[in-house]
Amino acid sequence: MDTLTHMALGAVVGEVVGGKILGRRAAVAGMLIALLPDLDVAVQPFLDSATSMLFHRGITHSFLVWLIISPLIGYLIWRHFRSTSRNAWYLVAISAWFSHIFIDGFNSYGTAWFLPFSSYRVAIGSIAVVDIFITLPLLFFLVALVLNREKSIFRHSRWLLGYIAFYIVLSLALQHSVEARAEVAFNDKGIVVDRIKAYPTPFIPLVWQVGGETDSSFVVANQGVFKNSSWDFYPFRKNWNLLLPLVSNREVARAIRFTQGQYIVRQSSDTLFISDLRLAPLVLDGDSSQFVVSFPISVRAGVITVGKAYPKRNFSKKTFSKWVGFAF
Numbered sequence: 238m239d240t241l242t243h244m245a246l247g248a249v250v251g252e253v254v255g256g257k258i259l260g261r262r263a264a265v266a267g268m269l270i271a272l273l274p275d276l277d278v279a280v281q282p283f284l285d286s287a288t289s290m291l292f293h294r295g296i297t298h299s300f301l302v303w304l305i306i307s308p309l310i311g312y313l314i315w316r317h318f319r320s321t322s323r324n325a326w327y328l329v330a331i332s333a334w335f336s337h338i339f340i341d342g343f344n345s346y347g348t349a350w351f352l353p354f355s356s357y358r359v360a361i362g363s364i365a366v367v368d369i370f371i372t373l374p375l376l377f378f379l380v381a382l383v384l385n386r387e388k389s390i391f392r393h394s395r396w397l398l399g400y401i402a403f404y405i406v407l408s409l410a411l412q413h414s415v416e417a418r419a420e421v422a423f424n425d426k427g428i429v430v431d432r433i434k435a436y437p438t439p440f441i442p443l444v445w446q447v448g449g450e451t452d453s454s455f456v457v458a459n460q461g462v463f464k465n466s467s468w469d470f471y472p473f474r475k476n477w478n479l480l481l482p483l484v485s486n487r488e489v490a491r492a493i494r495f496t497q498g499q500y501i502v503r504q505s506s507d508t509l510f511i512s513d514l515r516l517a518p519l520v521l522d523g524d525s526s527q528f529v530v531s532f533p534i535s536v537r538a539g540v541i542t543v544g545k546a547y548p549k550r551n552f553s554k555k556t557f558s559k560w561v562g563f564a565f
Contacts, residue, residue, distance in 0.1 A: 238340055239367050240275065245375030246340065246401065247271020247333040248382065252394040255329040258322050264382055264394075266314060266326070267333035270307070274298050274337045286532060286543045287491035291358075298338040299352040307334040340364070343405060345436050345515040347497065360497060362515060363408035365437045371404060408442065411462055418460065419447040422468040428456055434499065436517045443564040446517035448499065455501060455514055461563040476502040479509055483534065488543040492532040501528075509534040513546075 238246075251267020259266075277297045281289040296302055311330030315323040341348040344366050347358030364371070378397050415435040423430050430449030438444045438459070448457045449470075458470045479502045483489045489511075493500065496513045503510050512528040533544035 238337075238344065238364075239372065240272065242340075242368075242372045242375060243271045243275065243337050244268045245372070245379050246336050249375060249378055249394050249397050249401075250332045250336045251329045252382070253398050254332045255325045256394065258325040259318075259329070261382065262318070262321075263325070263329050266329050267336075268379075270310060270330050270333040271337045273306075273310075274303075274334065274341075285488050286545045287488045287495055290495050290530075290546060291491055294341055294346060294348045294358070296349065296352045298341060298348050298350065300338075300350050301353065303331075303334050303338060307331045310334075340401075340405070343408065345517075347495065356494075358497065360515065361409070361412075362434065362436045363412040364405070365439050365442060365517075367439050368437070368442060369440055370442065371401065374400060408437070411442065412437075412445070415445045415447060415460060415462065418465070419449065419458070419468070422458075422470075423449050423456070426468070426470065428470065430456065434515075436515055438517050441564070448514050450499075455499070457514065459559075459563050464564065466563060473501045473514075475500075476504075479504060480511075480534075483509075483536075483541055486541045486543075489534060489541065492534075492543055492546070507535065 245268070247270055248264040248268035250271070252264040255263030255267075274297045275293075277293055277295060281293055284292055307330045308327055311327035312323070314330065315321070315326040318326070338348060338350065342350060342359040343361045343364040345360050345362035346366060347360040349356065349358050351357055374397060378394065381393065412435050416433050419433050419435065423433070428449065428451070430451055433447065433449045435445045435447045438446060443462050444459055445462065446457060446459055448455050450456075454472045454474045456470045456472050458468050460466065460468065480489065480493070484493070492511050496511065496515065499514045501512050501514065503512060511532040511534065513530040514528065516529040518527045518529050530546045532546045535542050535544070
């Protein structure tokens with residue numbers, strides 16, 4: 238999730254688990270502690286392209302680091318505020334850190350909960366990295382926390398945390414519903430797919446990107462949650478054969494691993510691009526260059542270079558108009 242969401246969620250969690258005992262300090266501490274797992278971004282500029290993408294949401298988002306570091310933080314805060322409850326500070330630190338790594342697992346980016354024992358990255362993909370249905374209520378809570386003269390707004394924070402839990406469950410239900418509808422649409426059109434995966438588009442999850450995998454391609458479409466419009470499937474050839482001479486390269490292999498097998502390869506002039514299908518653009522209309530994350534690969538004098546996979550956001554009146562057409 239984005240930084241604002243993590244800060245606000247950490248504040249809510251801190252208030253719920255420690256607000257009655259610690260007052261507003263619980264929310265402030267929760268807000269700051271919830272930012273700590275993302276300190277890995279400070280190291281990313283010093284790493285190679287694909288390595289940096291895998292490093293983010295890596296070891297700092299693992300259960301092991303959470304279990305080791307968060308109690309230590311709670312202890313250090315308690316040492317600073319010795320007049321308050323030690324157990325309450327432990328609970329605030331452990332819960333705020335966990336809120337960050339837990340909700341990140343519901344994005345499609347991938348979160349390495351099980352490092353160093355397994356490099357598998359959890360990427361449920363039911364919630365977009367930026368989702369205003371989560372962020373805005375949390376930001377309203379932060380404003381209320383600042384303006385409220387009482388020491389604690391425990392009751393409101395408890396209801397808000399319940400809403401977040403409900404929304405996570407709802408996102409899973411919506412994902413399952415869209416995938417089930419997509420399966421029917423694929424069958425109706427005679428398209429045989431091995432697996433189907435749906436991801437919400439950014440900001441407001443009223444439109445989802447659905448992809449079905451065949452032997453040679455990914456077949457992708459947009460579909461609204463409440464509007465059952467016709468399915469316009471766009472086939473994107475995998476072109477994985479273009480990477481065969483390059484897969485022994487470490488960075489190329491890591492770029493492929495980052496995509497969790499959901500990628501296509503396209504060629505532009507003398508550059509290859511590994512495009513990740515999991516990170517959905519606002520609207521996809523058949524242009525493979527619209528994919529949000531693509532790794533450029535070039536070969537010069539026998540040297541393979543994997544460029545930075547900068548996110549590409551294609552926002553315009555045209556794409557927004559198409560998005561509205563799917564949503565409503």
